[in-house]
Amino acid sequence: MTSPPAKPAAPRRFPLGSLLYAAAAAGAVALAATTPLNGYLLNILMQAATYSVAVIGLTVVLGLCGQINLAQAAFFGLGAYAVGLGTVDAGISFWLCLPVGMLLAAGLGAVLGASTLRLGGHYLAMVTISFQQILTLVLTNWIPVTHGPDGVPGIRRPPLFADGQSYLALCVAVLALVGYAVWRMPKTRLGRAMRAVRDNELAAGVAGINVYRTKVAAFALGALLAGLGGGLFAGGFTYISPDQFSFAESVVFLTMALLGGVGSPVGAVIGTGLLILIPEWLRFLKEIPGLYLAIYGLAVILIVVFMPDGIWGFLGDQVRRLRRRRPAPPPAGDLVLEQAAGTGAPVLEVEELSKHFGGLKAVDAVSFAVARGGIHALIGPNGSGKTTTLNVLSGLYTPTGGRVRLEGRDITHRSPHARAAAGIGRTFQNIRLFRSMSALENVVIGAERPDNALVARDRAALEARAREALAFVGLEGRADEPVASFSYGHQRLIEIARALAGNPVLLLLDEPAAGLNSSEKNALTVLLRRMAAKGLTILIIDHDMTLVSDVANHITVLNFGRRIADGLTAGVLREPAVIEAYLGEAEGPATGLKTDLAPA
Amino acid sequence: MDLILQLLFTGIGIGSVYALVALGFVLIFRAANVVNFAQGEFSMVAAFLMVVFAVDLGWPYWLSILLTLGGMALLGALFNLGVYYPLRHRTYLPVIISTIGASIFLANTTLALYGPQPQVLPPVFEGQGFLVGPVFLDSQYLLIIAVTAALVAFQYWFFEHTLVGKKLQATSQDKEMAALLGIPVAGMIMLTFVYSAVLGGIAGILVAPVLFVSIQMGATIALKAFAATIIGGFGDVAGAIVGGLALGVIETFGAAYVSVPYKDAFAFIVLVIFLVLRPQGLFGERVAEKA
Numbered sequence: 001m002t003s004p005p006a007k008p009a010a011p012r013r014f015p016l017g018s019l020l021y022a023a024a025a026a027g028a029v030a031l032a033a034t035t036p037l038n039g040y041l042l043n044i045l046m047q048a049a050t051y052s053v054a055v056i057g058l059t060v061v062l063g064l065c066g067q068i069n070l071a072q073a074a075f076f077g078l079g080a081y082a083v084g085l086g087t088v089d090a091g092i093s094f095w096l097c098l099p100v101g102m103l104l105a106a107g108l109g110a111v112l113g114a115s116t117l118r119l120g121g122h123y124l125a126m127v128t129i130s131f132q133q134i135l136t137l138v139l140t141n142w143i144p145v146t147h148g149p150d151g152v153p154g155i156r157r158p159p160l161f162a163d164g165q166s167y168l169a170l171c172v173a174v175l176a177l178v179g180y181a182v183w184r185m186p187k188t189r190l191g192r193a194m195r196a197v198r199d200n201e202l203a204a205g206v207a208g209i210n211v212y213r214t215k216v217a218a219f220a221l222g223a224l225l226a227g228l229g230g231g232l233f234a235g236g237f238t239y240i241s242p243d244q245f246s247f248a249e250s251v252v253f254l255t256m257a258l259l260g261g262v263g264s265p266v267g268a269v270i271g272t273g274l275l276i277l278i279p280e281w282l283r284f285l286k287e288i289p290g291l292y293l294a295i296y297g298l299a300v301i302l303i304v305v306f307m308p309d310g311i312w313g314f315l316g317d318q319v320r321r322l323r324r325r326r327p328a329p330p331p332a333g334d335l336v337l338e339q340a341a342g343t344g345a346p347v348l349e350v351e352e353l354s355k356h357f358g359g360l361k362a363v364d365a366v367s368f369a370v371a372r373g374g375i376h377a378l379i380g381p382n383g384s385g386k387t388t389t390l391n392v393l394s395g396l397y398t399p400t401g402g403r404v405r406l407e408g409r410d411i412t413h414r415s416p417h418a419r420a421a422a423g424i425g426r427t428f429q430n431i432r433l434f435r436s437m438s439a440l441e442n443v444v445i446g447a448e449r450p451d452n453a454l455v456a457r458d459r460a461a462l463e464a465r466a467r468e469a470l471a472f473v474g475l476e477g478r479a480d481e482p483v484a485s486f487s488y489g490h491q492r493l494i495e496i497a498r499a500l501a502g503n504p505v506l507l508l509l510d511e512p513a514a515g516l517n518s519s520e521k522n523a524l525t526v527l528l529r530r531m532a533a534k535g536l537t538i539l540i541i542d543h544d545m546t547l548v549s550d551v552a553n554h555i556t557v558l559n560f561g562r563r564i565a566d567g568l569t570a571g572v573l574r575e576p577a578v579i580e581a582y583l584g585e586a587e588g589p590a591t592g593l594k595t596d597l598a599p600a
Numbered sequence: 601m602d603l604i605l606q607l608l609f610t611g612i613g614i615g616s617v618y619a620l621v622a623l624g625f626v627l628i629f630r631a632a633n634v635v636n637f638a639q640g641e642f643s644m645v646a647a648f649l650m651v652v653f654a655v656d657l658g659w660p661y662w663l664s665i666l667l668t669l670g671g672m673a674l675l676g677a678l679f680n681l682g683v684y685y686p687l688r689h690r691t692y693l694p695v696i697i698s699t700i701g702a703s704i705f706l707a708n709t710t711l712a713l714y715g716p717q718p719q720v721l722p723p724v725f726e727g728q729g730f731l732v733g734p735v736f737l738d739s740q741y742l743l744i745i746a747v748t749a750a751l752v753a754f755q756y757w758f759f760e761h762t763l764v765g766k767k768l769q770a771t772s773q774d775k776e777m778a779a780l781l782g783i784p785v786a787g788m789i790m791l792t793f794v795y796s797a798v799l800g801g802i803a804g805i806l807v808a809p810v811l812f813v814s815i816q817m818g819a820t821i822a823l824k825a826f827a828a829t830i831i832g833g834f835g836d837v838a839g840a841i842v843g844g845l846a847l848g849v850i851e852t853f854g855a856a857y858v859s860v861p862y863k864d865a866f867a868f869i870v871l872v873i874f875l876v877l878r879p880q881g882l883f884g885e886r887v888a889e890k891a
Binding site for chain 2: 066068070115121122126127133134258288289290296297298299304
């Protein structure tokens, strides 16, 4: 193993944003502690601060990770009841009750998420609604423990913060800390993983992200913040009852998050503040039961249709337009692809691999081996089982039978992200990028591949690695642009760069030439040769026989799910069975070599 | 033994209602790939319309039913135009949130208009029912079961043996291809929403005399119907029916032998058991996304 070459350190940016934030937060806490407030105003601010913490929880679950949670009020209630029952009935310190409530909420959130998050989003919506209803039932009916509908009065605040003003300052300080953490979160490894999962689960999986665990983590974290907000709420109002934590309140939390914008904690605070103040101004709405919730329901639909990014999302776009461009980063170094010394053993061994869909044998006892270094092509007419084979190799399908070994290790039953960790990288026929991110961020996720020993885990090293990979495919100059602004062909190159940044042992390319024009195909041919020249092992599927015969040194041919030929390129293309599979009859040898025989 | 038979009858009766609402879920899910969280509110709105027409205004029952179902058809059409159509090209999450918003809007608008008092709707038949051996067959439950069976038969005939039914199937299986073949996809989806709203409405009319007519009934029924679709296998018509009946029976026995206040919790418990042990349900849904 050689150590990665030393790189010029990227200039550290002055943390202006963080300093401004700290100053503003300190100011807000001081203001809360010193400005004389009457009881009414104090209550409103207390409610706004504690609700905001819970709504920021939704920023994490819904905004960052794209998972719905309609039980935020239930988790809020768990935190509140932990503090309420703990301080009143058990006489335990507030400082102990608060974290217990948070852990309880996070734990139940994790269990709920773990049982549901493997499935589609609609399951999660319904399960969280159910959980919300059950908790309300329990809080109302389990009278010996929860006091039932009468609620819990006389909740004690911690000694230092016994008076309302200082307690409000405490709540604002906690809100500031939580807001800061979630504001920085998208740039952390976990935050990036959540965004990747939200944008494209399949691509996140093959890039090495444990999709399921990321979702459960987001869900538990969201519940944890709700528990924190609820605990503070209980101390703030010193009285709690089940109706404060009903499904209606979950809807209110959701509306707050959507109105302000789920993309940022700032949006959460804006949405919460507005939806606490507006009903106070429009008190008459509350006189008719149902009216204000009906308006909330309507607001949810209107926001989703007309302002999907919320108020802050809308404002944020305008701010971003005004912002100066960042200084250019140092020029990227040459991309290093480090391969284990050639032992002669094949990188990938596929033995008797089968994948059946009901009665259809899409892949039927196929065996082949991919030697280290060079380009191995898997070809065959439409419906011959190529893409199915690739999906089994990258773990998206579980095989019906057979074995897959990577560098001698059996990976047959590993999940997509575990295979990525073992060293398999891949691209998709229909491009799967993380649409909300820049090209650079997409490739950083590739560089973060677990067990990628080549790259240090700090941000500078990951970004430098990502720039190298983008430079390798010729897109370094546009690294900071959002992926949506790239042409189809360039998006394909970004996908290849994402896989290369992870320094894969084996790169699977799923029809990389599909949809490319002839000059782009020529560029791709050159790129494939440059990758092979770096010693990378590539398994490629493509219909373009010109491309395949130009770059591949070994070909395996499938037809109707079975292997019909395997060997060195020139030999395989002369085999009568192969020509017959492609042309329907055996014509003269080698005629197919220089033409595109891809069936439409 | 007598009690068991009695509970079984009641369970199948209430389960039929869940099955009808679940059917509405499944039809919209298949046609538009949308999980409609306001499906239960269709039943609630229909029950309140019945109270308005048949009780408050004192109009004949049959006329009230016709007017209510007409109102439900209109509601289904408006729902499609206002809640689904503007979001049809977005991902599932905004659509889910939008239908949840609609559910809250419908429930609370009804609350604002009608107040929180639960209402009573008299049953269709005057007679209470009759005894068959030891089991008392309540006339309303018999009606629920009969109407559900008739609707299921009608739906089978409609989808399998009419041209419109075939077009609806084509739309649910591949919208692009259906459009290329000249099938008016938007119209087919509109039809699905209208039909599902009417289906939910029928369930509401049938169940109203058994339960109190309340604002909460929509959410309760939707939760049960959703659990029923998961038990049966999401997106599967037969699964929705079997799941609905099974849930009705489980719940009735749970209430009789375990606990009444937590009756509504049994659906949730069964739901979680299925999610953990057999998420594809009894009849199975293809969960995998194609790479």
